[in-house]
Amino acid sequence: MEPVQYSYEDFARLPSFVVGLMGYDMLGVPKTRSRRILMRLYRFLCLASHSVCVGFMIFRMVEANTIDNVSLIMRYATLVTYIINSDTKYATALQRRAIQSLNSKLADLYPKTTLDRLYHQVNDHYWSKSFVYLVTVYIGSSSMVVVGPFITSLISYFTNRGFTYMHCYPYFEFDPQKHSVWIYVGIYGLEWLHSTQMVISNIGADTWLLYFQVQIIIHFRGIIHALEDYQPSVDHDEKDRKFLARIVDKQVVLVKLQNELNEIFGGSLLLSLLTTASVLCTVAVYTLIQGATLEGFTYVFFIGTSVAQVYLVCYYGQQVLDLSAQVAHAVYNHDFHNASIAYKKYLLIIIIRAQQPVELNAMGYLPISLDTFKQLMSVTYRVITMLRQMIQ
Template identity: 25%
Template sequence: MEKAVDNSVRTFMDMMRVPVLFYRTIGEDIYAYRSTNPLKSLLLKIYLYAGFINFNLLVIGELVFFYKSLQDFETIRLAIAVAPCIGFSLVSDFKQAAMMTGKESLIMLLEDLEDMHPKTQQKQKAYKLLDFEKTMKRVINIFTFLCLAYTTTFSFYPAIKASVKFNFLGYDTFDRNFGFLIWFPFDATSNNLIYWITYWDIAHGAYLAGIAFLCADLLLVVVITQICMHFSYISRRLEEHPCKSDEDRENIEFLVGIIRYHDKCLKLCERVNDIYSFSILLNFLMASMQICFIAFQVTESTVEVIIIYCIFLMTSLVQVFLVCYYGDMLIAASLKVGDAAYNQKWFQCSKTYCSMLKLLILRSQKPASIRPPTLPPISLVTYMRVISMSYQFFALLRTTYSDN
């Protein structure tokens, strides 16, 4: 039996659905400027700021715990255990800060992409939108599952474990533990009321950090997917253009339109760099340390801790790979424009047309890319460098710890 073909017209908001919905669960409304309910927008903003104030107080508690644990060699393993969580929290904070400071640029970017989005079924077939959307959805589903699995496991495993022991295995006491190592200026386990209030407070902070971390990358995936789709469409249009020698005016009009289209796509890439470049730099630096500390925990802990940290390790590895994969895809799609232009039957066209085509080919030799400060353009080569750096840190940490 043949699988039914999806003939529905896909809107730009269909592509944006997942990051927009998840962002709203923490109070961040990307399209707040379109809202017709100012009270709802205000309440969401209050919820967002209150959540981040709470989250950053918890991060301060983690930093204090980390500092105190470093004072004694007997507790240094606790410092190593909390270090990846601190790194994850700081990256989440910085991603959200970058999004808020670059909100106007982000809105302009999304508006331009929505305006360029193919609106009819015929155009969407020409753009091969369903193929791009299919790949994008798979990537989004895998990364969303891993990111939420990490925050959920860390948040709720201690309570589930204590409940099973107390209610089903006959333990006399309920162990009041938390999933994250945080210093509090009060006894957070003194009684059930304080414990559960603190527990849910930490769980909300972890969820907020996970969503801020996740959605910034999901937005990047959606944006780069759209830009690559446009580059791919430009390449196909160039290759399929007949270049009839007796239609010079039509050829030049076609090429002028393609050049303007190509230039607009390149400008969109620059706007992506304006929004994401610094957060990606911090992300990669922190990822190297995170992977190192998580790997150390996996090699030095009990089975249950290993399972929890393996989920964290997979999330970190997939997240870095995700950014590098889409960076590599953007470079390949933009370079393909020059190849497609050369593969035309340009030798049948006028000198003016060939001169314009040469300029397009020259411009395409400098590919569109994601460029963090001080780093080369992001590609799969970058991923190998991050993994290599993480391993070097891990080897150094293992050697230092073993010697002591």
């Protein structure tokens, strides 16, 4: 018995859930009035806290006298680049009409029947457990960056040294001798919501990008399988040509959908690659300076998940690049020898179109592929080495 084949809505649950963690409803799913009000209030709190924290960060940087050591400089450099990265991705997520339009077009194209879904092997493209674990670990490790100072303070309290009132970000100054404990609670609440806004914006936008890219990949695989399995013949030439006409039309549609995807996410992809490399460099150097502390370990996890996040985007970019090119190979490999001349001319159209592979790109300048990932990691490693030598 075949397992139940996933629907289009099943694929959308994970990205919708992730962005929902910051109170943002990407697809405008109907909700009860009370739940809608609560989500809007929560989203407002996240955005307001984020704005307050960014304002304080800018104030501290202008003030400058509190940034008095290399460790803090690295910390602020990390925060600035991560905020730019996250806010860019949040701005991308705000293109809700464009995203909903692309989502609707891909939903119409999605295989409707169980047999069709089996043929397209949709279950093989569904979110893997490893991907879900990655998203969970990314959010968890990012949360630990905020929770870590509180845990350290608790450990200090139980080892009879007193509660140290540590918190995550260096924007706020808290003196337990002068300030009320409620101010500490308020600072922690601001930092938590600020972190939530940044982390979910970062991973949420990429999850939606991968969601759409996977859908396009499913259809390219479907085209390849259809061409490889089809047996044309002069005896049913009209049927054969209609089959190829559908393939050509679908190929054109997929190219248009990929272009729409690039228009929505291209800007954030370009800036994301640059800022992610910067974040990795500064976080790595900061971790080396801090040494073997709880904060250091949480940052190590954060670095690992951030690298995996970039790798996945580049991996799926490579997939669509390869599969769109493989369409030409599928045409060549399928049994067209008994087909009519007209059918073979149709094949040439498909081959010519496949000579320009469909690609995920950053604003048309930078194709996103595994080669991009390799270059990014190479540059990042060299910069980390240089910064470490400069500090030493």
